[in-house]
Amino acid sequence: MSARVVLLPGDGVGPEVVAEAARCLAATGLSIEIQTAPIGGAALDAGAPALPDPTRRLCLDADAVLLGAVGGPAWTPGLPESGLLQLRQALGVYANLRPVRTDAVDLLIVRELTGGLYFGQPRWRTDEEAVDTLRYTRREIERLLHVGFRAARGRRRLVTSVDKANVLETSRLWRATAEAVAAAYPDVACQHALVDSFAMALMQRPEAFDVVVTENMFGDILSDEAAVLAGSIGLLPSASLGDGPGLFEPVHGSAPDIAGQGIANPCGAILSAAMLLRHCLHAPDAADAIESAVRQTLAAGVATRDLAPDGGRAASTAEVGQEVGARIRAAITAAATAGNSAGTAVTSQACTSARRAGSAVTSPAAPAPAAAAAPAPAPSTPSTPSTPEEASRP
Ligand code: NAD
Ligand code: IPM
Numbered sequence: 160m161s162a163r164v165v166l167l168p169g170d171g172v173g174p175e176v177v178a179e180a181a182r183c184l185a186a187t188g189l190s191i192e193i194q195t196a197p198i199g200g201a202a203l204d205a206g207a208p209a210l211p212d213p214t215r216r217l218c219l220d221a222d223a224v225l226l227g228a229v230g231g232p233a234w235t236p237g238l239p240e241s242g243l244l245q246l247r248q249a250l251g252v253y254a255n256l257r258p259v260r261t262d263a264v265d266l267l268i269v270r271e272l273t274g275g276l277y278f279g280q281p282r283w284r285t286d287e288e289a290v291d292t293l294r295y296t297r298r299e300i301e302r303l304l305h306v307g308f309r310a311a312r313g314r315r316r317l318v319t320s321v322d323k324a325n326v327l328e329t330s331r332l333w334r335a336t337a338e339a340v341a342a343a344y345p346d347v348a349c350q351h352a353l354v355d356s357f358a359m360a361l362m363q364r365p366e367a368f369d370v371v372v373t374e375n376m377f378g379d380i381l382s383d384e385a386a387v388l389a390g391s392i393g394l395l396p397s398a399s400l401g402d403g404p405g406l407f408e409p410v411h412g413s414a415p416d417i418a419g420q421g422i423a424n425p426c427g428a429i430l431s432a433a434m435l436l437r438h439c440l441h442a443p444d445a446a447d448a449i450e451s452a453v454r455q456t457l458a459a460g461v462a463t464r465d466l467a468p469d470g471g472r473a474a475s476t477a478e479v480g481q482e483v484g485a486r487i488r489a490a491i492t493a494a495a496t497a498g499n500s501a502g503t504a505v506t507s508q509a510c511t512s513a514r515r516a517g518s519a520v521t522s523p524a525a526p527a528p529a530a531a532a533a534p535a536p537a538p539s540t541p542s543t544p545s546t547p548e549e550a551s552r553p
């Protein structure tokens with residue numbers, strides 16, 4: 160049985176990087192039925208809303224969704240982005256996993272994705288005044304924190320909960336809830352940090368952090384900051400999980416400054432496809448093959464301009480995708496020759512829900528940039544599933 164994956168290329172560099180991610184999915188040899196649909200500015204240009212109804216339905220019926228990026232200067236500010244926000248809400252993908260990994264750093268940012276300032280009501284604007292509402296319920300905070308703590312159990316067992324509890328009531332509720340949830344995970348250390356000084360600590364001693372759990376807006380900002388650690392935002396993937404189909408997208412945006420030139424880094428999108436295989440298609444071998452292929456490609460010096468060493472030749476988006484694809488095919492062929500064809504199996508059962516995500520979020524995300532010229536880091540050992548059905552679970 161084929162798994163159903165919807166591609167939403169979107170705007171700017173979105174279609175360029177999604178094409179390479181699709182090439183890499185195909186290179187795994189898995190039986191995946193792909194459908195493509197418009198979202199964002201591309202949908203608006205076709206005379207549809209930013210999230211057209213057929214796109215919404217297709218995504219809700221799929222096993223997983225892979226999105227490029229939305230937005231850009233050609234459209235009313237925020238309008239294409241509203242399509243993505245509606246999609247996240249429709250899919251109920253409340254937990255956004257943003258791994259950042261280099262030789263020295265292994266972070267997992269767990270960002271709340273369907274609450275907070277992005278969705279709070281009331282929300283309005285006149286010429287003289289504007290209101291956004293920052294609202295969180297204990298339940299929204301709890302379910303996200305459980306994702307973070309379970310993920311930490313498969314990693315270095317340290318959760319840093321980031322808030323602004325010295326100022327915001329929502330953050331005080333966040334911190335109190337984090338303390339209560341932490342009590343259910345005595346094997347995981349929990350510390351609290353204020354977002355302003357955490358932003359500094361993240362640059363000063365990133366290796367000191369493991370799982371970072373935070374609210375929607377803080378997570379958005381901190382994950383772009385963390386991209387500096389990886390060497391380029393073009394490297395970072397993400398998985399957004401709820402209880403239905405997952406949504407997978409690179410952390411970067413539509414990059415209008417480089418769109419249409421064939422120079423965008425496709426690795427974040429390709430690694431998002433690997434996360435899709437791991438979380439929703441239950442194909443960990445294929446996910447491993449993609450992640451290894453990305454690491455090898457970069458270690459071999461095949462990299463786009465954002466990563467190419469000074470004076471070194473930069474590869475195009477397509478050249479990086481082709482190189483990664485070739486390495487995936489070689490790995491799959493070698494596995495098949497060795498009599499291990501597990502990589503071709505795909506199950507179209509329910510996506511790993513956010514509640515179980517802790518067992519599957521340790522995959523390497525951001526390989527060392529080629530400029531580092533160091534051997535690629537060894538893949539982290541997939542953790543033993545550690546998702547006991549805690550009574551405390553929401
Ligand atoms: P951006 O992430 O698009 O770009 C920031 C910088 O990073 C730019 O210099 C860009 O060239 C570079 N960059 C981004 N992706 C890259 C890649 N794959 N390879 C190499 N370099 C890359 O952020 P922005 O400029 O603030 O936003 C542009 C538009 O994208 C806005 O409309 C924003 O709302 C939208 N956006 C969408 C998403 C999404 O769809 N998930 C995410 C972020 C921003
Ligand atoms: C991201 C983006 C989105 C966000 C925008 C485009 C709505 O910046 O995915 O990081 O703020 O969540």
Ligand code: MN
Pocket residue numbers: 379380383410
């Ligand atoms: Mn962002």
